[in-house]
Amino acid sequence: MSELPTDEEAAARAAAAFTGRFGAAPEGVWAAPGRVNVIGEHTDYNGGHVLPVALPHTTRAAVARRDDGRLVLVSAQHPGADADVAVAELEPGTPGGWAGYPAGVVHQLREAVPGGLSLLVDGDVPAGAGLSSSAALECAVAVALRDLLDLDLGPDELVDVARRAENDFVGAPTGILDQSASVLCTAGHALHLDTRDRGSEQVPLDLEAAGLALLVVDSGTTHSHADSGYGDRRRECEEAARRLGVGLLCEVTGVDALAPLDDGTERGALLLRRARHVVTEDARVEEVVGLLRAGGDPREVGAVLTAGHASLRDDFEVSVPELDAIVETALAAGAHGARMVGGGFGGSAVALVDAAAVDDVAAAVAGRAGAPRSYVVVPSAGARRLS
Incomplete structure (x- = not known):
């Protein structure tokens, strides 16, 4: 660092x-x-938060x-x-x-x-x-x-x-x-x-005062929005919105409203997963903002980050083994939560850790996940x- x-x-x-x-x-x-x-993640082009x-x-x-x-x-x-x-x-x-x-x-x-x-x-x-x-x-x-x-x-x-x-x-x-x-x-x-x-x-985010740090870990696997599967995911979201009769997936209120996508076909199942990530991720943003606004313990954000990674990995399918390994290793080393960040198919992960544990978590992901670089991020x- x-x-x-x-x-x-x-x-x-x-x-x-x-x-x-x-x-x-x-x-x-x-x-x-x-x-x-x-x-x-992947909510912006769907009109979300x-x-x-x-x-x-x-x-x-x-x-x-x-x-x-x-x-x-x-x-x-x-x-x-x-x-x-x-x-x-x-x-x-x-x-x-x-x-x-x-x-x-x-x-x-x-x-x-x-x-x-x-x-x-x-x-x-x-x-x-x-x-x-x-x-x-x-x-x-x-x-x-x-x-x-x-x-x-x-x-x-x-x-x-x-x-x-x-x-x-x-x-x-x-x-x-x-x-x-x-x-x-x-x-x-x-x-x-x-x-x-x-x-x-602007939502105040003073992690230092809470004894926390946001650790960004570079997987070393590079990506490019111009030639990765990013465009495919965007087109899949647009198709899901059309099938649901909405202009953008942000207009969908709750996971239950996605049921029409589950039409028994492989394509329908795929579109359901993509849309489910967007709808639940939008809700995760609101949950984190609400917690920070209320002055809650920022450590509670950790579980939301980890849930977001599972959604990006399983429903949106944009994670890669290197990112999964970083998340798993950081959590095992004591991080309160972790997830991949960005468009996916490579890039970095972020972990919410106790400030006193930054070096230990960074060393763990470097040693077990092979991640070459990590950074403490201050807003x-x-x-x-x-x-």
């Missing part, structure tokens, strides 16, 4: 790298965090305007994989790879950037770990362009710009959870977001300018 740079250190590092690459200082450095979802916190890990964007119409993208994490394309020639899928995410944001706002941009990104949000590294990159660039180009974009509009970059330019069919968390989260709080009407509240601030 390595130390993260301060905002000042991160800004200086990104600015120095930019100057070394482009021969002049950037006009500013902006940052946006990754996120971990306390509870509420989510409860993320922002990570202390961020992606930084050092940016300056150009006058030649080019977009030049450089990443400290992908040396030699630069992209250089005319802003006017940007189109979905080109450039690809890591550069597609910032390019997608520029594509969304291209009418405001006719002169071009130089952009260097640097960061410490683990990629492919289910912690929204792509959203952190998109939101850092979106906030940078808003400020640099003096664009009239509110928080929801920034979220939409970043989400469309991922959906329409990169081709990953995500909901608004990741980008909303990266833009809207505040330090010391979890973000309770209704993804249907976009109403939100942190959303996207912001650093310099």
Whole structure:
């Protein structure tokens, strides 16, 4: 569990790298965090509720305007994989790879950037770990362009710009959870977001005061929303909603209302499982929020997390053996609860543990589950300018 740079250190590092690459200082450095979802997985594109916190890990964007119409993208994490394309020639899928995410944001706002941009990104949000590294990159660039180009974009509009970059330019069919968390989260709080009407509240989450810690464990198995089974799950949810005669699964009130899906066919049984996860997961978000609002013992959240993992594993079928092993090992080592996080098919798990037991639980999952990295997560601030 390595130390993260301060905002000042991160800004200086990104600015120095930019100057070394482009021969002049950037006009500013902006940052946006990754996120971990306390509870509420695969509910966002179904119109349900989510409860993320922002990570202390961020992606930084050092940016300056150009006058030649080019977009030049450089990443400290992908040396030699630069992209250089005319802003006017940007189109979905080109450039690809890591550069597609910032390019997608520029594509969304291209009418405001006719002169071009130089952009260097640097960061410490683990990629492919289910912690929204792509959203952190998109939101850092979106906030940078808003400020640099003096664009009239509110928080929801920034979220939409970043989400469309991922959906329409990169081709990953995500909901608004990741980008909303990266833009809207505040330090010391979890973000309770209704993804249907976009109403939100900041729910205090002071685990340290309760002697607890949120431990994120990277399975080492990477994933990508663009080419995993994520899109299949979204289509299955849409089909279940159609069969039930609703626009979104969030409109279903209770598991009993899912009975029409159980038509005796294999497809019907599958759709029932998918919809059951969404309906019960939405209820789990409300249960956790209610407990935190009432000032209850946060340890009680643990059982809800573990139930969420069972649902993701058995009904939604997005877990993998590596994630199951982390959850089982963390629980055996004394965690109050644990579950996989993110879209699934790899990525990370989260465990609610006593602060005094963090090292023991981390050592247990490293030794028995082979998990290579773990992080203690403190609910942190959303996207912001650093310099």
